[in-house]
Amino acid sequence: xxxxxxxxxxxxxxxxxxxxxxxxxxxxxxxxxxxxxxxxxxxxxxxxxxxxxxxxxxxxxxxxxxxxxxxxxxxxxxxxxxxxxxxxxxxxxxxxxxxxxxxxxxxxxxxxxxxxxxxxxxxxxxxxxxxxxxxxxxxxxxxxxxxxxxxxxxxxxxxxxxxxxxxxxxxxxxxxxxxxxxxxxxxxxxxxxxxxxxxxxxxxxxxxxxxxxxxxxxxxxxxxxxxxxxxxxxxxxxxxxxxxxxxxxxxxxxxxxxxxxxxxxxxxxxxxxxxxxxxxxxxxxxxxxxxxxxxxxxxxxxxxxxxxxxxxxxxxxxxxxxx
Amino acid sequence: xxxxxxxxxxxxxxxxxxxxxxxxxxxxxxxxxxxxxxxxxxxxxxxxxxxxxxxxxxxxxxxxxxxxxxxxxxxxxxxxxxxxxxxxxxxxxxxxxxxxxxxxxxxxxxxxxxxxxxxxxxxxxxxxxxxxxxxxxxxxxxxxxxxxxxxxxxxxxxxxxxxxxxxxxxxxxxxxxxxxxxxxxxxxxxxxxxxxxxxxxxxxxxxxxxxxxxxxxxxxxxxxxxxxxxxxxxxxxxxxxxxxxxxxxxxxxxxxxxxxxxxxxxxxxxxxxxxxxxxxxxxxxxxxxxxxxxxxxxxxxxxxxxxxxxxxxxxxxxxxxxxxxxxxxxxxxxxxxxxxxxxxxxxxxxxx
Numbered sequence: 001x002x003x004x005x006x007x008x009x010x011x012x013x014x015x016x017x018x019x020x021x022x023x024x025x026x027x028x029x030x031x032x033x034x035x036x037x038x039x040x041x042x043x044x045x046x047x048x049x050x051x052x053x054x055x056x057x058x059x060x061x062x063x064x065x066x067x068x069x070x071x072x073x074x075x076x077x078x079x080x081x082x083x084x085x086x087x088x089x090x091x092x093x094x095x096x097x098x099x100x101x102x103x104x105x106x107x108x109x110x111x112x113x114x115x116x117x118x119x120x121x122x123x124x125x126x127x128x129x130x131x132x133x134x135x136x137x138x139x140x141x142x143x144x145x146x147x148x149x150x151x152x153x154x155x156x157x158x159x160x161x162x163x164x165x166x167x168x169x170x171x172x173x174x175x176x177x178x179x180x181x182x183x184x185x186x187x188x189x190x191x192x193x194x195x196x197x198x199x200x201x202x203x204x205x206x207x208x209x210x211x212x213x214x215x216x217x218x219x220x221x222x223x224x225x226x227x228x229x230x231x232x233x234x235x236x237x238x239x240x241x242x243x244x245x246x247x248x249x250x251x252x253x254x255x256x257x258x259x260x261x262x263x264x265x266x267x268x269x270x271x272x273x274x275x276x277x278x279x280x281x282x283x284x285x286x287x288x289x290x291x292x293x294x295x296x297x298x299x300x301x302x303x304x305x306x307x308x309x310x311x312x313x314x315x316x317x318x319x320x321x322x323x
Numbered sequence: 324x325x326x327x328x329x330x331x332x333x334x335x336x337x338x339x340x341x342x343x344x345x346x347x348x349x350x351x352x353x354x355x356x357x358x359x360x361x362x363x364x365x366x367x368x369x370x371x372x373x374x375x376x377x378x379x380x381x382x383x384x385x386x387x388x389x390x391x392x393x394x395x396x397x398x399x400x401x402x403x404x405x406x407x408x409x410x411x412x413x414x415x416x417x418x419x420x421x422x423x424x425x426x427x428x429x430x431x432x433x434x435x436x437x438x439x440x441x442x443x444x445x446x447x448x449x450x451x452x453x454x455x456x457x458x459x460x461x462x463x464x465x466x467x468x469x470x471x472x473x474x475x476x477x478x479x480x481x482x483x484x485x486x487x488x489x490x491x492x493x494x495x496x497x498x499x500x501x502x503x504x505x506x507x508x509x510x511x512x513x514x515x516x517x518x519x520x521x522x523x524x525x526x527x528x529x530x531x532x533x534x535x536x537x538x539x540x541x542x543x544x545x546x547x548x549x550x551x552x553x554x555x556x557x558x559x560x561x562x563x564x565x566x567x568x569x570x571x572x573x574x575x576x577x578x579x580x581x582x583x584x585x586x587x588x589x590x591x592x593x594x595x596x597x598x599x600x601x602x603x604x605x606x607x608x609x610x611x612x613x614x615x616x617x618x619x620x621x622x623x624x625x626x627x628x629x630x631x632x633x634x635x636x637x638x639x640x641x642x643x644x645x646x647x648x649x650x651x652x653x654x655x656x657x658x659x660x661x662x663x664x665x666x667x668x669x670x671x672x673x674x675x
Contacts, residue, residue, distance in 0.1 A: 078586065078626070193628060317667075318607035318644075319629050321607075
């Protein structure tokens with residue numbers, strides 16, 4: 001009888017619904033909980049010290065936690081520019097650095113939590129902290145007050161995103177198509193949003209995390225690699241791919257081709273010759289990065305086809321179509 | 324070529340008394356979409372109700388609505404080798420318009436106020452030099468063409484005084500596959516053409532923004548022209564995608580709020596200006612609609628996946644999306660009018 005009931009339950013919960021629940025409860029919510037915890041720990045650590053070596057483990061733990069959720073461009077993290085304030089990259093015009101220089105030498109009142117939350121998104125978050133902990137040139141003033149303000153703001157942002165999900169946004173995904181839910185008019189809309197996240201993040205990886213340091217063959221630009229000062233460029237690529245794999249595993253566990261394509265890309269990313277992609281400047285090292293870039297593109301195409309078919313959705317009718 | 328059946332249908336439809344939009348339910352808008360594997364053109368009321376629906380033989384790009392008769396011209400997607408004049412009562416294809424040799428339609432068209440002429444945005448296929456094609460609507464005969472004032476014209480609108488404003492997107496494309504050929508040297512402009520086709524005024528963007536293709540236009544009640552852009556430069560740069568132009572002055576670019584700077588993903592799909600001067604800008608790629616006040620200052624950002632078509636509806640907007648929903652959109656709210664419609668395509672065209 002119990003087996004029969006269990007079977008009935010399985011039949012009643014549509015697979016579509018189960019996928020969304022799994023992604024929300026198995027991937028998104030735990031990821032944001034860990035980010036909130038890791039950024040809170042980093043902020044606490046800055047109260048003890050501003051020494052780079054001492055803060056490095058907490059900084060890396062917070063960045064690792066962000067890499068597990070950074071692809072989720074949906075909901076609370078998009079509101080009020082939070083995803084930008086948590087990690088503003090790339091910043092080709094150096095606006096974060098300029099804004100920080102003004103904060104380092106300016107009125108300390110700007111570092112109070114409310115005032116700081118109104119500062120440029122480019123000056124805040126993980127990339128802002130990286131420039132203070134691993135500065136390219138000597139900073140014009142003691143960075144400790146700004147390090148503390150930035151870490152505290154980061155913890156607040158992460159807590160807001162987590163609360164936004166647990167306090168309502170997760171329910172919007174889980175009640176898609178029910179009366180009163182005008183954010184998601186059907187389960188298909190949620191599935192399309194989740195598929196879009198996977199595909200868009202692989203595009204971002206291809207074009208930005210890999211494309212920027214690659215530049216062109218004649219003019220490689222390894223100095224444009226992400227999180228170079230903290231030595232995380234390669235680590236971020238591996239973590240981004242692993243986060244995608246975890247998301248796909250929850251979204252469509254049967255998607256064997258997609259998982260295999262991601263595994264292939266992960267193994268290539270782990271085998272890159274150096275942690276900051278400096279090798280893009282020499283022909284053989286460059287080739288390895290290009291092969292990884294092709295593997296990422298392959299994973300993107302496979303995911304679009306296989307997940308799209310499994311979920312019964314595609315990318316948006318207008319979104320995929322330039323005009 | 325008009326078939327005998329279409330010719331007879333045309334005779335029937337357009338013999339006296341002349342049919343009007345009232346004969347197809349007095350729609351305020353035209354919108355195309357995909358339904359199953361087929362394509363349809365709907366007339367829509369201000370409540371989002373469909374007043375008529377006719378099949379389209381292929382996915383269209385945009386439509387032009389005759390000012391009085393229930394007649395629409397649907398343009399093929401680029402490179403546009405044909406456009407169809409459609410009887411909105413019967414769905415019959417009244418005429419198939421083919422651009423002259425060496426020309427391609429480029430997505431949009433508009434009727435003259437009296438409905439006797441149709442203006443079409445076109446390019447010389449080999450060079451992407453812009454042209455405005457002129458067609459007499461009795462029989463849709465080609466009667467002439469003008470220079471559009473730039474490369475790659477896309478949207479065009481008719482002003483109340485009969486002048487035309489044209490968005491010359493600046494992008495030269497491969498005549499076969501639409502590949503962009505001149506991203507490093509593009510110089511989009513917006514041009515105002517007299518009723519005789521003379522270029523009365525023209526505006527370019529500042530040098531830093533020349534990779535911002537001007538593609539779609541909206542006319543304000545006060546004579547201002549709003550334009551929507553698509554950024555072809557480095558996606559890491561946050562650039563304005565909205566501009567306002569009063570002919571005779573420099574265009575004013577309206578940057579987004581810093582926190583929303585990347586939400587449109589460098590891509591504005593459609594634009595409209597409401598009766599009170601509020602401007603709506605959609606980004607299907609970013610899944611957002613941005614509302615702005617009359618000066619172009621951001622008022623609100625509404626998330627909505629795949630939202631693209633937008634048209635003024637008094638002081639509000641009618642918004643459509645690719646999952647088949649129609650919305651009443653203001654700075655304050657996004658209110659669902661109707662769902663489960665076709666996957667609405669890029670544009671909603673006001674019948675004026």
